[in-house]
Amino acid sequence: MEITVLGAGVIGISTAYELACRGHKVTVIEQNSGPAQETSFGNAGLIATGHAFSWNSPNLISNVLKPNSNAKSAFKIKWSLSPELYKWGIKFLLNCSKKKFIEFSNSKRELCQYSHILLKKIIE
Numbered sequence: 001m002e003i004t005v006l007g008a009g010v011i012g013i014s015t016a017y018e019l020a021c022r023g024h025k026v027t028v029i030e031q032n033s034g035p036a037q038e039t040s041f042g043n044a045g046l047i048a049t050g051h052a053f054s055w056n057s058p059n060l061i062s063n064v065l066k067p068n069s070n071a072k073s074a075f076k077i078k079w080s081l082s083p084e085l086y087k088w089g090i091k092f093l094l095n096c097s098k099k100k101f102i103e104f105s106n107s108k109r110e111l112c113q114y115s116h117i118l119l120k121k122i123i124e
């Protein structure tokens with residue numbers, strides 16, 4: 001199959017590599033002049049496949065709305081007048097229930113366990 005991957009960050013490159021190993025013809029398109037110039041540029045190299053909790057914690061709502069919460073929280077919001085931020089924020093907050101948090105964290109855990117096995121194979 002001919003597959004196009006958009007973006008040459010760590011996810012795009014890993015995806016393209018896996019697909020090429022399976023015999024697909026892969027083209028990676030990157031808007032910058034080279035790979036890993038956006039978020040992947042800042043990667044500290046920590047391999048944390050057990051880091052499986054999801055961001056949609058039910059406590060997030062109270063933490064985000066607390067005055068001065070931004071100073072300590074890992075989750076920071078830069079308030080703006082953009083309607084997109086509020087549309088996205090409402091959708092996100094609607095997913096901050098205990099049930100969804102457990103559901104998403106379990107899915108992430110499965111993905112982490114699978115990634116851990118794959119990573120060992122890649123290193124070998």
Ligand SMILES: Cc1cc2nc3c(=O)[nH]c(=O)nc-3n(C[C@H](O)[C@H](O)[C@H](O)COP(=O)(O)OP(=O)(O)OC[C@H]3O[C@@H](n4cnc5c(N)ncnc54)[C@H](O)[C@@H]3O)c2cc1C
Pocket residue numbers: 006007008009010011012029030031032035036037038039040041042043044045046047048
């Ligand atoms: C400071 C910092 C430290 C971190 N440390 C760690 C760590 O130790 N361990 C860890 O596991 N994670 C770490 N992370 C998180 C991790 O680096 C990111 O989750 C990861 O890099 C995201 O990769 P990505 O490929 O999804 O995104 P990106 O690296 O952002 O790649 C997306 C690429 O898509 C391109 N693109 C976007 N739109 C288009 C388009 N329309 N056409 C063509 N190209 C496009 C962009 O230019 C970019 O190159 C860290 C993040 C930061 C910021």
